[in-house]
Amino acid sequence: MSDDGGLWLLLMGPAGAAGLYWTLYRHYRNTDKSHAFEHETAVDAKPVTGSEHKVGNVKGTQQKRITGDNVMAYRKRVQRMAGGTDTS
Helix, strand or coil: CCHHHHHHHHHHHHHHHHHHHHHHHHHHHCCCCCCCHHHHCCCCCCCCCCCCCCCCCCCCCCCCCCCCCCCCCHHHHCCCCCCCCCCC
């Protein structure tokens, strides 16, 4: 039996591992599909609006929850996209 036949089999291990690594890297990092967000996306900057009106004062960590929070109201927080049916 020739030693040449076993040599290619030994080289397939590292070559296959490198190919698998490169394929997974490109799939999960999307290096071939990325774009320059800063150059290809238009963002209109507007001046900051608001007021200096004080609405409340919280000192320390006495309250465990914020009054009026919507953490448990899943149907109110998550809105369906247009065209979907609302089942709430």
